[in-house]
Amino acid sequence: MSAVEEVFDVVAASARDIRDSLVGRRTYEDEENPSGEQQLEADVYADQLLEERLLAIDAVSAYASEERDDIVDNSADSNGDGYSIAVDPLDGSSNVKSNNAMGTIVGVYDDPLPTTGRSLIAAAYVLYGPLTTMVTAHDATVSEYVIEDGVRRLVQEDITLPDDPLVYGFGGRVPAWTDDFTDYVHEVEHELKLRYGGAMIADVNQVMTYGGIFAYPALESRPEGKLRLLFEGAPIAYIVESAGGRSSNGERSLLDVEATEIHQRVPVHVGNTEYVTRLEEALGT
Numbered sequence: 001m002s003a004v005e006e007v008f009d010v011v012a013a014s015a016r017d018i019r020d021s022l023v024g025r026r027t028y029e030d031e032e033n034p035s036g037e038q039q040l041e042a043d044v045y046a047d048q049l050l051e052e053r054l055l056a057i058d059a060v061s062a063y064a065s066e067e068r069d070d071i072v073d074n075s076a077d078s079n080g081d082g083y084s085i086a087v088d089p090l091d092g093s094s095n096v097k098s099n100n101a102m103g104t105i106v107g108v109y110d111d112p113l114p115t116t117g118r119s120l121i122a123a124a125y126v127l128y129g130p131l132t133t134m135v136t137a138h139d140a141t142v143s144e145y146v147i148e149d150g151v152r153r154l155v156q157e158d159i160t161l162p163d164d165p166l167v168y169g170f171g172g173r174v175p176a177w178t179d180d181f182t183d184y185v186h187e188v189e190h191e192l193k194l195r196y197g198g199a200m201i202a203d204v205n206q207v208m209t210y211g212g213i214f215a216y217p218a219l220e221s222r223p224e225g226k227l228r229l230l231f232e233g234a235p236i237a238y239i240v241e242s243a244g245g246r247s248s249n250g251e252r253s254l255l256d257v258e259a260t261e262i263h264q265r266v267p268v269h270v271g272n273t274e275y276v277t278r279l280e281e282a283l284g285t
Contacts, residue, residue: 003059046089092199103201107235117234117255165211169196213271225267
């Protein structure tokens with residue numbers, strides 16, 4: 001078994017335990033994560049579980065998470081030559097309270113962090129919905145699995161975005177959108193159906209299933225956007241681009257955005273090529 005497949009298997013096995021743990025971990029901790037967001041008990045549990053299990057893989061030399069300040073260095077155990085794993089342990093964890101969908105995001109980088117998305121050799125996300133599913137990208141192939149008893153069962157291979165896009169979902173408060181982005185939204189809303197649930201993974205999975213565009217754009221109050229490049233933006237861009245779509249920070253592919261710090265934020269736009277290209281044009285890039 002390749003090291004990447006081992007990572008995917010560990011994430012799938014952990015997904016079962018993370019999902020089973022949610023019932024008793026819906027309250028908030030006293031601490032905030034490095035992004036200034038209050039942590040749920042579920043965030044902390046998922047982070048600790050994934051750290052322990054992913055660092056136990058011989059080929060993994062480092063673990064970084066949205067939920068902690070620093071990278072956990074495992075280079076001594078991996079002979080200093082291994083993959084760096086970047087994880088959002090529980091994307092959309094605020095949805096635990098309202099019992100809506102959430103997910104886990106994993107990026108497998110072949111260089112020390114921080115680095116660009118071009119160093120990604122694989123990425124995956126787990127969606128905790130009515131079913132627990134997992135989408136992986138590796139060697140230019142995107143696959144979907146159902147996770148049953150912690151084991152991946154292949155549902156579809158060689159996934160590409162549908163040619164006839166159907167949905168869109170845009171984050172951020174509408175009054176905080178830039179004028180250019182607002183004008184773009186007015187075009188798109190006459191062509192696509194709104195699908196937005198407040199967890200990136202759930203919204204991106206809608207785009208992967210039906211085609212369209214997801215964005216958490218630059219805001220007037222937050223020009224750097226909200227989502228983290230290493231943990232969310234680049235891994236999702238890797239999956240979408242592997243499925244024949246495009247990604248952009250408003251100017252270029254998210255995979256080409258230089259990362260200078262672990263928790264760097266970035267505007268995120270992913271989906272069918274036509275809609276991402278039109279968005280860049282609307283933003284004047």
